[in-house]
Amino acid sequence: xxxxxxxxxxxxxxxxxxxxxxxxxxxxxxxxxxxxxxxxxxxxxxxxxxxxxxxxxxxxxxxxxxxxxxxxxxxxxxxxxxxxxxxxxxxxxxxxxxxxxxxxxxxxxxxxxxxxxxxxxxxxxxxxxxxxxxxxxxxxxxxxx
Amino acid sequence: xxxxxxxxxxxxxxxxxxxxxxxxxxxxxxxxxxxxxxxxxxxxxxxxxxxxxxxxxxxxxxxxxxxxxxxxxxxxxxxxxxxxxxxxxxxxxxxxxxxxxxxxxxxxxxxxxxxxxxxxxxxxxxxxxxxxxxxxxxxxxxxxx
Amino acid sequence: xxxxxxxxxxxxxxxxxxxxxxxxxxxxxxxxxxxxxxxxxxxxxxxxxxxxxxxxxxxxxxxxxxxxxxxxxxxxxxxx
Amino acid sequence: xxxxxxxxxxxxxxxxxxxxxxxxxxxxxxxxxxxxxxxxxxxxxxxxxxxxxxxxxxxxxxxxxxxxxxxxxxxxxxxx
Numbered sequence: 507x508x509x510x511x512x513x514x515x516x517x518x519x520x521x522x523x524x525x526x527x528x529x530x531x532x533x534x535x536x537x538x539x540x541x542x543x544x545x546x547x548x549x550x551x552x553x554x555x556x557x558x559x560x561x562x563x564x565x566x567x568x569x570x571x572x573x574x575x576x577x578x579x580x581x582x583x584x585x586x587x588x589x590x591x592x593x594x595x596x597x598x599x600x601x602x603x604x605x606x607x608x609x610x611x612x613x614x615x616x617x618x619x620x621x622x623x624x625x626x627x628x629x630x631x632x633x634x635x636x637x638x639x640x641x642x643x644x645x646x647x648x649x650x651x
Numbered sequence: 652x653x654x655x656x657x658x659x660x661x662x663x664x665x666x667x668x669x670x671x672x673x674x675x676x677x678x679x680x681x682x683x684x685x686x687x688x689x690x691x692x693x694x695x696x697x698x699x700x701x702x703x704x705x706x707x708x709x710x711x712x713x714x715x716x717x718x719x720x721x722x723x724x725x726x727x728x729x730x731x732x733x734x735x736x737x738x739x740x741x742x743x744x745x746x747x748x749x750x751x752x753x754x755x756x757x758x759x760x761x762x763x764x765x766x767x768x769x770x771x772x773x774x775x776x777x778x779x780x781x782x783x784x785x786x787x788x789x790x791x792x793x794x795x796x
Numbered sequence: 797x798x799x800x801x802x803x804x805x806x807x808x809x810x811x812x813x814x815x816x817x818x819x820x821x822x823x824x825x826x827x828x829x830x831x832x833x834x835x836x837x838x839x840x841x842x843x844x845x846x847x848x849x850x851x852x853x854x855x856x857x858x859x860x861x862x863x864x865x866x867x868x869x870x871x872x873x874x875x876x
Numbered sequence: 877x878x879x880x881x882x883x884x885x886x887x888x889x890x891x892x893x894x895x896x897x898x899x900x901x902x903x904x905x906x907x908x909x910x911x912x913x914x915x916x917x918x919x920x921x922x923x924x925x926x927x928x929x930x931x932x933x934x935x936x937x938x939x940x941x942x943x944x945x946x947x948x949x950x951x952x953x954x955x956x
Contacts, residue, residue: 521665538681538682541673543678557805562855623873626873627876628806643805644873702888704932707948766956771955774954774955793937
């Protein structure tokens, strides 16, 4: 895998991310995949469109990966999908390889929480009933590098 | 996948476990893979042999899966490997699919912690230097069903 | 000077397309640009609540001068 | 009566093979069986520290009578 943090319109390859962070020095690999749910907030969902300001999103993903790798002795890979996804398709995939499990879980969890707070991505849900809605989110703020 | 909790002498299929717990009602999949490390406690490791009392181990894995699924609205799959594994090979793989990420992480973490406490499996490390050692562990106690 | 501001997320539904072009004073700050954008959005100005201006490198603070290069107006995010 | 007790983990290195056969009183408890196993292990009896007897269904408490079926002597576990 060329890059370990990226945005893509192609189907996410969870297994490739896991392989990319593997190492003979690791005893633990924690991973997370976010998928499109059939029901959200009581509405039947048909698909979700992911809009993204790609250049900034890729920089933020790289910063989150670097922050996780500074904080834990981990190797992290993360990919976020864009475009219209059907129910069950993966929107985000994260893999964190570490010496030990506590660090692997912590690093993986950190990455998904940071993505939700600071990566410029927006979801529009398309309902079975025909209408759609942009979901509410987290306001962005300047961060000190 | 036939069974969602099992012991096997065959290579673990992480992706198959992940697929097995997927559902259109889930937005989150957390997974964990434990692998053989090249160095442990300062010794260079060549391989690890996993011994197992299989009938009880499979019952304990099924009980852990059931406990996780009672505690969280999760679907869990778990497999533990036996036999001699080389560095980098997976000894245990867990997948937990849930509506939301906090539950998926919690269920996945619970399963690995319970495995370490109560599943009858033993590791013997084989060192590059030629010798080997059974690792210390957690004493078993009767549990109320 | 004219600056093009890219629009994302719910802002794409404002009927303005995927970007707006606004006239800004030289060395305008993000705060000034947001005020001008508010007029441009007219009846849809409530869509700007919680939005931030950003370059392709970073989100801008309200007192930051707009740098050269791409500029985007970003609603509250909900990735993952 | 003779009962076969399977050995696992470090107990396999005691030079006794993968199981031992021990003579136990009728309705022996796990505690009584462990005392008999201690003699069987002789100089290697320290290997029994932290070990528990189990069936293929459950770990036995020390006061439990040994049920019929498979019996195994299990050292502290370290799976995962």
